Amino acid sequence: MMPAGLNRLLLTVGGAVVAIVLALAISSVAILAAGADPVAAFGAFFDFGSTSTSVVSGIATVINRAVPLFIAGLAVAVGFRMNLFNIGVEGQYRIAAICAAYVGATFTAPAPIQIAVIIVVAAAVGGLYALIPALMKVGRGVNEVIATIMLNYIAINLSAFLLRGPFQGPRPEGQLTVTTADIPESGWFPNFNFLFTMFGLPAPRGAGLWGFLGVAIVLGIVLWVVLERTRFGFDVKASGLNSIAALASGVRPKKMVISAMVLSGAIAGLIGLPEILGRTHNFGTSFTAGLGFLGIAVALLGRNKPVGIAVAALLFGFLDRAQGPLQFADVPPSVIMIMQGTIVLLVVIANEITSRMALRQEERRAARQLATTNRVEVTA
Amino acid sequence: MSSDTLAPAKPAVELEGITKRFPGVVANHDIRITIEAGTVHAICGENGAGKSTLMKILYGMQKPDEGQIRVNGQDVSFRTPSDAIAAGIGMVHQHFMLADNLTVLENIVLGAEPTTAGFLDAAGARRRIRELAEAHGLRVDPDRLVEDLGVGDRQRVEILKVLYRGARILILDEPTAVLVPQEVDELFENLRELKAEGLTVLFISHKLDEVLSIADEITVIRRGTTVATVPRSQVGSARELAEMMVGSELPTPETRESTVTDTVELRVEGLTMEAEGFRPLPRGADLREFLHGKRLLLDDVSFQIRKGEIVGIAGVEGNGQSELIEAIMGMRQAHGRITLGAEDISAWTTLRRREAGIGYIPEDRHRQGLLLEASLWENRVLGHQTRKPARKGIWIDRKASKADTERIVKDYDVRTPSVETLALALSGGNQQKLIVGREMSGEPSFLIAAHPTRGVDVGAQAAIWDHLRRARAAGLAVLLISADLDELIGLSDTVQVIFRGRLVAELDPADITPEQLGGYMTGAITEEGS
Numbered sequence: 001m002m003p004a005g006l007n008r009l010l011l012t013v014g015g016a017v018v019a020i021v022l023a024l025a026i027s028s029v030a031i032l033a034a035g036a037d038p039v040a041a042f043g044a045f046f047d048f049g050s051t052s053t054s055v056v057s058g059i060a061t062v063i064n065r066a067v068p069l070f071i072a073g074l075a076v077a078v079g080f081r082m083n084l085f086n087i088g089v090e091g092q093y094r095i096a097a098i099c100a101a102y103v104g105a106t107f108t109a110p111a112p113i114q115i116a117v118i119i120v121v122a123a124a125v126g127g128l129y130a131l132i133p134a135l136m137k138v139g140r141g142v143n144e145v146i147a148t149i150m151l152n153y154i155a156i157n158l159s160a161f162l163l164r165g166p167f168q169g170p171r172p173e174g175q176l177t178v179t180t181a182d183i184p185e186s187g188w189f190p191n192f193n194f195l196f197t198m199f200g201l202p203a204p205r206g207a208g209l210w211g212f213l214g215v216a217i218v219l220g221i222v223l224w225v226v227l228e229r230t231r232f233g234f235d236v237k238a239s240g241l242n243s244i245a246a247l248a249s250g251v252r253p254k255k256m257v258i259s260a261m262v263l264s265g266a267i268a269g270l271i272g273l274p275e276i277l278g279r280t281h282n283f284g285t286s287f288t289a290g291l292g293f294l295g296i297a298v299a300l301l302g303r304n305k306p307v308g309i310a311v312a313a314l315l316f317g318f319l320d321r322a323q324g325p326l327q328f329a330d331v332p333p334s335v336i337m338i339m340q341g342t343i344v345l346l347v348v349i350a351n352e353i354t355s356r357m358a359l360r361q362e363e364r365r366a367a368r369q370l371a372t373t374n375r376v377e378v379t380a
Numbered sequence: 381m382s383s384d385t386l387a388p389a390k391p392a393v394e395l396e397g398i399t400k401r402f403p404g405v406v407a408n409h410d411i412r413i414t415i416e417a418g419t420v421h422a423i424c425g426e427n428g429a430g431k432s433t434l435m436k437i438l439y440g441m442q443k444p445d446e447g448q449i450r451v452n453g454q455d456v457s458f459r460t461p462s463d464a465i466a467a468g469i470g471m472v473h474q475h476f477m478l479a480d481n482l483t484v485l486e487n488i489v490l491g492a493e494p495t496t497a498g499f500l501d502a503a504g505a506r507r508r509i510r511e512l513a514e515a516h517g518l519r520v521d522p523d524r525l526v527e528d529l530g531v532g533d534r535q536r537v538e539i540l541k542v543l544y545r546g547a548r549i550l551i552l553d554e555p556t557a558v559l560v561p562q563e564v565d566e567l568f569e570n571l572r573e574l575k576a577e578g579l580t581v582l583f584i585s586h587k588l589d590e591v592l593s594i595a596d597e598i599t600v601i602r603r604g605t606t607v608a609t610v611p612r613s614q615v616g617s618a619r620e621l622a623e624m625m626v627g628s629e630l631p632t633p634e635t636r637e638s639t640v641t642d643t644v645e646l647r648v649e650g651l652t653m654e655a656e657g658f659r660p661l662p663r664g665a666d667l668r669e670f671l672h673g674k675r676l677l678l679d680d681v682s683f684q685i686r687k688g689e690i691v692g693i694a695g696v697e698g699n700g701q702s703e704l705i706e707a708i709m710g711m712r713q714a715h716g717r718i719t720l721g722a723e724d725i726s727a728w729t730t731l732r733r734r735e736a737g738i739g740y741i742p743e744d745r746h747r748q749g750l751l752l753e754a755s756l757w758e759n760r761v762l763g764h765q766t767r768k769p770a771r772k773g774i775w776i777d778r779k780a781s782k783a784d785t786e787r788i789v790k791d792y793d794v795r796t797p798s799v800e801t802l803a804l805a806l807s808g809g810n811q812q813k814l815i816v817g818r819e820m821s822g823e824p825s826f827l828i829a830a831h832p833t834r835g836v837d838v839g840a841q842a843a844i845w846d847h848l849r850r851a852r853a854a855g856l857a858v859l860l861i862s863a864d865l866d867e868l869i870g871l872s873d874t875v876q877v878i879f880r881g882r883l884v885a886e887l888d889p890a891d892i893t894p895e896q897l898g899g900y901m902t903g904a905i906t907e908e909g910s
Contacts, residue, residue: 229776229778230776231766231771231775231776234758234761234776241751241752241754242752245748245751245762248711248730248740248749249730249734249763250729250731250732250733250763250765251765252731363805365797366796369797
C-alpha cells in the first residue's frame with residue numbers, strides 16, 4: 001500500500017494541475033472576450049526571446065520577481081498557520097524597506113556587517129510594526145484583520161512622508177523620482193550571475209540575478225525547520241488546528257499570537273530587500289508595491305508550506321514576466337491578473353476538495369486495516 | 381389502538397436488511413426490525429453499535445446503501461428529514477434544538493407557522509398546542525420563554541414540536557441522558573400517555589433499567605446489526621439484556637477495597653468565579669462584599685482530595701462543573717486558593733500546573749483534547765511539549781514521541797493501524813483511550829477525569845475504569861466528573877454534589893441511591909450533613 005504521505009502529496013499535486021488547466025481554459029475565454037488570440041497569448045508566456053542572453057535575462061526576471069513573492073508568502077503563511085490573518089504584510093514591508101534603506105545609507109562598514117545591519121533593521125521594523133496589531137488583539141480583542149488593514153494605510157502614507165521628508169536623499173538635476181540616499185557599495189548584495197556563467201551561459205542583462213535569492217532559500221529552510229520540528233512550531237500548529245485544545249494543553253494563546261505575528265512581520269520586513277540590495281540601492285517612488293497582498297495569494301496557493309510557496313511564487317513570477325511579450329502579441333497584459341486570480345481561486349477550491357478526499361481516504365485506510373487485523377474478534 | 385390488537389394491523393415501521401457503509405465507524409449491516417403501532421419499542425446497544433446511524437436513516441438524514449424502509453405498510457425512501465416528517469415520523473434529538481430567547485409557542489411553530497392572511501395566527505397556534513398538550517398530558521405554558529424552562533420542560537417542548545407537525549411515530553434519541561431520575565419518571569409518564577393515544581415511540585437508549593421500565597418490545601443492536609427483538613415480558617433482568625448487548629460479561633464500576641491515604645494531594649479553598657468575567661479583588665477589600673449581588677458560576681467551593689482517592693462530582697450539567705475544571709487547570713481565573721501537594725498553584729499558568737503533575741481528561745475530547753487533523757503521535761505530544769519524552773531542547777523529539785505513542789497504543793489497547801494515523805480516523809473509544817494513556821503519562825499526581833467514558837463503547841469503558849482504579853491504587857488523586865451516576869457511585873470514594881455553583885452535599889457512595897443523588901442534584905433535597 002502507498003504510504004499515506006505520498007498519497008496526500010499526489011492528490012494535492014493532481015488537484016493543483018487540474019485547477020491550473022481549468023484556469024487556463026477560463027482565461028482563454030477572457031482573452032477571446034478581449035478580442036485577442038489565446039494561442040498567441042499563451043505563446044507569449046513561453047517567448048523568452050531568441051538569443052541566449054535574452055533567455056537568461058528572462059529567467060533572471062522570473063526569479064527576481066519570485067524571490068520577494070516567496071518571502072511575502074512565507075510571512076503570510078506564518079500567520080495563516082495559526083488562523084491569524086496578517087493582512088498587514090503590505091504595510092510592514094514598506095515601512096521596513098524605507099527604514100532599512102535609510103539606515104543602510106547612513107554608515108559604511110565592511111560588506112557582511114553592512115548587509116547584516118540592513119537585514120536586521122528591516123526585520124526589526126517589520127516585526128515591531130506587526131507587534132501593534134498583536135498587542136491590540138491580545139489586549140483588547142481587536143480583530144487583527146481590521147487592525148492590519150488600517151495600519152497598512154498608515155504605513156503606506158508614513159513611508160511616503162518619510163521619503164519626501166526626513167529620509168529624502170540628494171536628488172540629481174533633472175531626476176523626477178525621489179529616493180533615499182544610496183546605500184554604499186559595501187551594502188550591495190553580490191549577484192548570483194555565476195549560476196548561469198558556470199554553465200557557459202551569458203550573464204543576464206542589467207543587475208542580473210539578485211543574490212538575495214540565497215537568503216530567501218535559507219529563510220525558507222529555516223522556517224520549515226522551525227515550523228515542523230521545534231516546540232514553537234508544534235505550538236503554532238496546535239493553536240491553528242484547535243485553539244481550545246492548545247489552551248488546555250498549556251499553550252498560552254496570547255504569547256502565541258504575539259510571537260507568530262511578530263515573526264510574520266519580521267519576515268515581511270525582508271520583502272523589499274532583494275530589490276533594494278540587488279538593484280536600486282535605495283528606496284524610491286518607483287519601489288515595487290503590492291507584494292504584501294500578492295503574498296496572501298501566494299501563501300494560499302502554496303498551502304502555507306515553504307515548498308508550495310516557492311512553487312507558487314515561481315508561477316507568479318513566470319506569469320508576471322510576460323508583461324512585455326503579451327503587449328507585442330497584442331494581448332492586454334491584464335490577462336496576467338485574470339490568470340493569477342482564477343488560478344488562486346481554483347487551486348484553493350481544489351485544495352479544499354483534495355484535503356477532504358485525503359482525510360476520507362485516511363479514515364477508510366484505518367478502517368480497512370483494523371478490519372483485517374481484528375477479523376477474528378469481529379466474527380466472534 | 382393498543383398493543384393487544386391482532387395481527388392484521390400493519391406495523392408502524394418495518395426495516396428490512398438496512399445496510400450502511402461508512403469509513404472508520406461501525407456501519408449498519410442487515411438491520412431487521414418490525415415496530416408495531418401503538419407500542420414503545422426500545423432500541424438498545426452499546427455506544428457505537430450503530431443506533432444513531434440507524435435513526436438517522438429512519439429520519440431521512442442519511443440514505444441506506446441497501447435495504448427497504450416501510451412505514452404503515454408503504455415502501456418509502458427518504459431523501460431529507462422533511463420527507464420523514466411528511467410520512468409522520470418525528471425526532472426528538474438528544475441535544476435540544478430550541479431557540480432560548482423565543483417562547484414555547486414560537487419554538488413549536490417555528491418552521492411550520494400557521495398564518496392568516498400572511499400574519500402569524502398566534503391564537504390558533506396556542507389553541508392547537510393547548511389541545512395537544514392536554515391530549516397527551518404534556519403540561520407546558522405556551523407563553524413562557526424557553527430560557528426560563530428546566531430541562532424536563534424543554535424536552536416536553538421538543539416532543540410537542542414534533543407532535544405539532546403531525547408525527548405519529550416518535551424517535552427519542554437518548555432522551556434521558558440529560559434528565560435526573562424524577563424527570564425521567566415524568567417523561568415515562570408522558571410516553572405512556574402517547575402510547576395510549578395510539579402513537580408509536582422509538583426509544584433509543586443504553587440505560588437498561590429505563591428500557592426495561594418503559595418498553596413493550598426491545599431490539600438489541602450489536603456491532604451494527606440486530607441481534608434480537610424480544611418482548612419485554614421475556615426479559616428477566618437488566619443483566620440479561622446487557623449480556624445480549626455486549627455479548628459477554630458486563631463490567632461493573634465498583635472499586636473494591638479503599639486505597640485512600642492520609643496525604644492531601646489537592647486542596648481547593650473558597651473557589652469563587654463570577655459569571656461576568658474575572659475582576660481582581662482590590663487590596664484590603666472583602667471578597668464577599670466585593671462579589672455581593674453578582675451572579676456566581678462557582679460559589680465558595682472547597683474540598684480536598686487525598687492520594688489514592690477518587691472524588692466524584694455529581695450534578696446536572698451546567699451547574700459549575702466545567703468552570704471548576706477550568707479554574708483548577710488555570711484556564712480561567714477565579715478567586716480562592718488551590719494547593720497541589722505542598723505548593724500554592726493559584727497563580728500558576730496551565731502549563732506549569734501540567735508540568736507539576738496535573739493530568740486532564742477533558743469533557744469534550746474533540747473540542748479540548750485532540751488535534752483531529754494531526755497524527756496520533758502529535759496528539760501524544762499535546763500537553764507534554766515541555767516534558768520528556770517529547771522535548772529535546774527547543775526541538776520536538778519525534779523518535780521518542782513516536783516510541784512512547786507505540787507504548788500507549790499497546791498498553792491502552794488503542795486500535796489503530798499506526799501512530800502516524802490521523803486522530804480523526806479512530807473511533808471515539810480509541811481516541812479516548814489514547815487521551816487516557818497520554819494523561820497518565822509522565823506520572824501525574826492528580827488527574828481530572830471529566831466524563832471519561834462518555835460516548836465510549838463498553839469494552840473501552842471497562843478498560844478506562846480499570847486504568848483509573850489501577851492509578852488510584854498507585855496513589856493518584858482523581859477528580860471525577862460524570863453524568864453517569866453508576867460510574868460516579870461505583871468509582872468514587874467520596875461524592876460531592878454541585879448545584880448552582882455550590883457544593884451542596886458530601887456523600888458516601890456506599891450509602892446513596894441514584895434517586896437520593898438526583899434529589900440533591902436538582903436542589904429538591906437540601907443539605908443536612910451526612
